[in-house]
Amino acid sequence: MAKIKTTFSCQSCGATSPKWIGKCPTCSEWNTYVEETLAIDKGKYKLAYDDQAIKAKPILISELKTEDEQRVDLQNNELNRVLGSGLVPGSIVLIGGEPGIGKSTLILQVALHLKNYKTLYVSGEESAQQIKLRADRIYQGDTKCYVLNETLLENIFTHIKAENPDILVFDSIQTIYTGRVESTPGTVSQIRECTTQILQYAKTHAKPVFLIGHITKEGSLAGPKVLEHIVDTVLQFEGDKNNVYRILRATKNRFGSTSEMGIFEMIQTGLREVSNPSELLLSDHEEGLSGISISASIEGMRPFMIEVQALVSSAAYGTPQRSSTGYNLRRLNMLLAVLEKRAGFKLSVKDVFLNITGGIKVDDPAFDLAVIVAVLSSDLDFAIPKDTCFAGEVGKLFLMLQGL
Numbered sequence: 001m002a003k004i005k006t007t008f009s010c011q012s013c014g015a016t017s018p019k020w021i022g023k024c025p026t027c028s029e030w031n032t033y034v035e036e037t038l039a040i041d042k043g044k045y046k047l048a049y050d051d052q053a054i055k056a057k058p059i060l061i062s063e064l065k066t067e068d069e070q071r072v073d074l075q076n077n078e079l080n081r082v083l084g085s086g087l088v089p090g091s092i093v094l095i096g097g098e099p100g101i102g103k104s105t106l107i108l109q110v111a112l113h114l115k116n117y118k119t120l121y122v123s124g125e126e127s128a129q130q131i132k133l134r135a136d137r138i139y140q141g142d143t144k145c146y147v148l149n150e151t152l153l154e155n156i157f158t159h160i161k162a163e164n165p166d167i168l169v170f171d172s173i174q175t176i177y178t179g180r181v182e183s184t185p186g187t188v189s190q191i192r193e194c195t196t197q198i199l200q201y202a203k204t205h206a207k208p209v210f211l212i213g214h215i216t217k218e219g220s221l222a223g224p225k226v227l228e229h230i231v232d233t234v235l236q237f238e239g240d241k242n243n244v245y246r247i248l249r250a251t252k253n254r255f256g257s258t259s260e261m262g263i264f265e266m267i268q269t270g271l272r273e274v275s276n277p278s279e280l281l282l283s284d285h286e287e288g289l290s291g292i293s294i295s296a297s298i299e300g301m302r303p304f305m306i307e308v309q310a311l312v313s314s315a316a317y318g319t320p321q322r323s324s325t326g327y328n329l330r331r332l333n334m335l336l337a338v339l340e341k342r343a344g345f346k347l348s349v350k351d352v353f354l355n356i357t358g359g360i361k362v363d364d365p366a367f368d369l370a371v372i373v374a375v376l377s378s379d380l381d382f383a384i385p386k387d388t389c390f391a392g393e394v395g396k397l398f399l400m401l402q403g404l
Helices: 077-083 103-113 128-138 153-163 188-205 226-230 329-342 365-380 398-402
Strands: 003-010 033-040 092-097 119-123 145-149 167-171 209-213 233-239 245-253 261-267 270-273 292-299 302-314 322-325 350-356
Touching: 003 188, 077 245, 077 261, 092 103, 092 188, 092 226, 103 119, 103 128, 103 145, 103 167, 103 209, 103 270, 119 128, 119 153, 128 145, 145 153, 153 188, 167 188, 188 209, 188 226, 292 365, 302 365, 322 329, 329 350, 329 365, 350 365
Parallel strands: 092 209, 092 233, 119 145, 119 167, 167 209, 322 350
Antiparallel strands: 003 033, 233 245, 245 261, 261 270, 292 302, 302 350
16 A cells, blocks of 8 residues: 655755745745655555666776777767767756757757667657657658657656667656656656656666756756756756857766857757857957957867957946946956056946857956957947957956056
C-alpha cells in the first residue's frame, strides 16, 4: 500500500515545508507555496524505464582509464564551441530562453543534420504536423530524426527502449510528467522527479540528452534551482525578437569553458552560424560620424571587435540623463566623473547615452578607454578613424588625464 504524503513546495526555488507559508524563507518570494501530494511506495520503488539498471561497483582510482571519450560532432561550429568541442555521451544539456527566441529551432536543426546518429525528438508543446512544417523550412534531405508526441515519462521510456535512439530531445521539460508524483506538470516536484529519472537513464546508457526549458519573467530558468545542479550544461539563448541575431552562452559546463559564446542569425531557413563576430558587433556606418569608437575583447579563444556608441547633448531638463545599454551604468558615471574632475570636461550638465552594439554585455575594464573616447568624440563632434582600436583601464589613464 502506497503511503500518501502531503507537502508544500515553493514554485520558485523548490523549497519544501510541512505547512503553507506566505513568504518563502529561501528565495523571499510571496505566495509561491503550493500543496502537493506524493505517493511513496518504498517496497516497490522502480525506475520509469522498465530496464535492468547497470550495477555499479567500487573501482580503484588508479585503475580508471583516463583516455578522452569521443564527443558527438553536432555539425554546428557555434554550438560545438559553446559545449566544448562537441556533445559528451551521457551528458544532459539544458537550454533556456525567452519564448519564440529560437530554442526549438536550434535543437531541431541540429537533430535534422545528424545523419549518423538516430535522434528522438519528444515534443510536449507542438504537434507532429507543426514540427514537420518547421523541419521542411529548415532542412530538405534524408534524416534520422524521429518525432514523438507524448508527455507521460513512463510511455516515453517505453518508446525509447523500443527505438534505442542515440540522442534524446525533450521539448520542453516543463510539459513532461510522471505518474509517480501526484501533481500537475510543471510543478517543482514533477520537474525534479522527471529530470532525475532522465539523468539516471542518460548516465547508465551513455545517451546524451537535450532539455529545452522555459524561463521566468526575471530571465532565470523556470522550475527548482536543483534542476541546474542536476544537468551537466546550462545554455542561455539570448536575443531580441526585433533583431535577427541570437547569442548562445554557457552559464554552466562540466565538460568545457563557460567563457565561449556562439552567435547565430535568424533567417527564413533557420539559424545561420555567424563565424565573423565583427558582422554583428560593428555597425556599417559612414566615415566621419562622431560618437563611435572600437574596442577589442576576447571570449574563450576567439577575439571580438566591439563598437561603442555614445551620444552627448545638452540637458533639456533640470537633471541630466544617464543611460547605458550593455555597459555598467555605475562605471559609466565613474568615467564621467574622471573626465569632469581630471580633464575639465563639463559633462555634469549634459545628457549621456551609451550603447554597445550587437546586444551584448561587456564588463571588461579594458573598455574604459573606448567609452571615454566615444563620449568625448560625441561631445566635441570629432570623428574617430574606423581603423583605430582602443583598449585601456581607467586606472591607467589618471596620469595621462592629469597632464592634459
